[in-house]
Amino acid sequence: MTSSGTNPEQRPPAGPVGSAAWELLLPAASAPARTRGRSLQAALREAVRSGRLVPGTRLPSSRDLAADLGVSRGLVTEAYEQLTAEGYLRSGRGAGTWVGGAVRAARPSARDLAPRTPGSRADFVAGTPDLSLFPRAAWAGAHRGVLAELPHQDLGYPDPRGLPRLRAALAELLTRRRGVVADPERIVVVSGVAQATTLLGFALHARGVPRVGVESPGSPQHDALYAAAGVTTVPVPLDEDGISVGRLRDAGVRAVVATPSHQFPTGIAYSARRRAELLDWARSVDGFVLEDDYDGDFRYDRAPVGALQGLDPDRVAYAGSVSKSLAPGLRLGWLLVPQSLAEEVVERKRTMDLGHPTIDQALFARFVERGDYDRQLRRCQRAYRERRDALVSALDAYLPGTQVSGIAAGLHVIAALPHRYGPQDTVLARLGAAGVTVRPLTDYAHVCAEPDEESGVRLVLGYAHLSPARIREGVRLMAEAAGG
Numbered sequence: 096m097t098s099s100g101t102n103p104e105q106r107p108p109a110g111p112v113g114s115a116a117w118e119l120l121l122p123a124a125s126a127p128a129r130t131r132g133r134s135l136q137a138a139l140r141e142a143v144r145s146g147r148l149v150p151g152t153r154l155p156s157s158r159d160l161a162a163d164l165g166v167s168r169g170l171v172t173e174a175y176e177q178l179t180a181e182g183y184l185r186s187g188r189g190a191g192t193w194v195g196g197a198v199r200a201a202r203p204s205a206r207d208l209a210p211r212t213p214g215s216r217a218d219f220v221a222g223t224p225d226l227s228l229f230p231r232a233a234w235a236g237a238h239r240g241v242l243a244e245l246p247h248q249d250l251g252y253p254d255p256r257g258l259p260r261l262r263a264a265l266a267e268l269l270t271r272r273r274g275v276v277a278d279p280e281r282i283v284v285v286s287g288v289a290q291a292t293t294l295l296g297f298a299l300h301a302r303g304v305p306r307v308g309v310e311s312p313g314s315p316q317h318d319a320l321y322a323a324a325g326v327t328t329v330p331v332p333l334d335e336d337g338i339s340v341g342r343l344r345d346a347g348v349r350a351v352v353a354t355p356s357h358q359f360p361t362g363i364a365y366s367a368r369r370r371a372e373l374l375d376w377a378r379s380v381d382g383f384v385l386e387d388d389y390d391g392d393f394r395y396d397r398a399p400v401g402a403l404q405g406l407d408p409d410r411v412a413y414a415g416s417v418s419k420s421l422a423p424g425l426r427l428g429w430l431l432v433p434q435s436l437a438e439e440v441v442e443r444k445r446t447m448d449l450g451h452p453t454i455d456q457a458l459f460a461r462f463v464e465r466g467d468y469d470r471q472l473r474r475c476q477r478a479y480r481e482r483r484d485a486l487v488s489a490l491d492a493y494l495p496g497t498q499v500s501g502i503a504a505g506l507h508v509i510a511a512l513p514h515r516y517g518p519q520d521t522v523l524a525r526l527g528a529a530g531v532t533v534r535p536l537t538d539y540a541h542v543c544a545e546p547d548e549e550s551g552v553r554l555v556l557g558y559a560h561l562s563p564a565r566i567r568e569g570v571r572l573m574a575e576a577a578g579g
């Protein structure tokens with residue numbers, strides 16, 4: 096079963112426009128006013144015809160689409176009406192507009208066919224957003240604006256913490272979106288969570304904290320990043336509430352790096368009880384929690400979990416970046432640092448690179464101030480929710496009995512295959528031979544982990560970088576290869 100065969104009325108109500116479709120609509124939105132309406136209709140028609148908007152997809156309300164594209168609502172309403180009349184779209188019985196089933200989709204585009212891993216027919220490795228969603232036009236506009244307005248003195252060496260304008264914009268953004276306590280004086284603009292991690296490693300080492308607990312399973316990056324600062328990592332297991340605080344105490348460490356909002360890679364959100372226990376532990380050892388909020392902006396089915404830092408900004412250092420929301424290649428992130436570590440962190444940042452590039456900082460500040468960043472987050476959220484839904488329904492259809500978890504947030508899920516597919520080594524060998532690139536959960540354990548025979552093979556499946564059509568095709572290939 097594919098969703099193209101699904102009755103539109105049965106599809107999830109908050110249906111999105113796919114990212115590929117957005118790619119087609121955006122240039123039309125910036126066409127000259129005289130031809131904008133026609134361009135928008137042509138682009139929408141093309142999105143349906145090319146299969147980028149699959150039959151049954153519910154379109155956003157005319158108000159939302161108009162706001163996201165920066166065009167008048169009337170233009171969108173007119174486009175919906177025109178395409179409904181032509182049979183490309185249909186109106187639901189209640190409110191809502193859907194992609195009709197009358198159009199035969201053309202071949203997938205070359206972009207959709209290009210695998211990320213050479214030789215791979217389907218690549219589900221987690222960690223990368225859809226780079227084609229990068230808002231090139233808005234970014235170029237912000238760049239022009241910044242070059243026109245940037246005072247000469249801002250082209251000199253910056254404050255190592257970052258431009259005051261960006262720190263103020265980040266304080267507002269992060270307080271509003273993530274519930275942190277953000278004092279612009281204690282924000283350091285960094286080149287990503289990776290640099291924030293190394294800077295904190297140096298600061299901890301200087302305070303006589305040479306060992307840091309890390310979640311296991313957890314991010315494979317932490318070991319090398321802390322090692323660069325002379326800090327050793329100690330794996331600490333998880334239970335269903337989050338990192339095990341008992342095991343943290345046993346490990347004898349005074350700092351831990353954690354992903355409480357959406358644990359990487361299991362996808363669990365730490366329970367309220369565990370969050371409180373973790374903070375109690377940090378206070379009892381005069382220690383720190385380093386909160387890696389790597390994908391905190393993407394929540395689909397539940398209210399966002401506020402950042403842990405908001406509960407105790409003197410014990411929790413909070414790091415985030417634009418790597419999942421814009422592009423990892425921008426190398427732009429932020430660190431909210433506890434008072435007692437601030438001086439050491441800022442001094443390290445200064446000696447490391449004399450501060451972050453100022454034009455990039457001013458550009459991002461403008462992007463945030465003008466609401467472009469919120470718009471981008473909404474756009475990604477819609478696209479990724481659609482892909483998450485496509486993955487969950489494809490797993491259900493092609494690999495029945497698979498238990499899918501960690502679906503409420505982020506850019507990947509955990510899929511536990513039923514026993515009938517055989518042991519992990521066999522499954523991975525079959526998938527590899529069929530050109531399906533996946534990583535098992537055991538790859539993310541910091542100590543050598545055996546596959547859990549109780550729950551079968553557990554795969555970490557990234558979906559954000561794949562179109563819904565590629566996701567369905569990839570899962571179909573996976574099922575064909577896995578047998579069972």
Ligand SMILES: Cc1ncc(COP(=O)(O)O)c(C=O)c1O
Pocket residue numbers: 222286287288289290314316354359387389415416417418423428
């Ligand atoms: C859990 C986690 N933390 C941190 C990072 C590094 O992020 P950044 O690009 O912000 O340095 C990644 C990158 O994929 C990640 O998955």
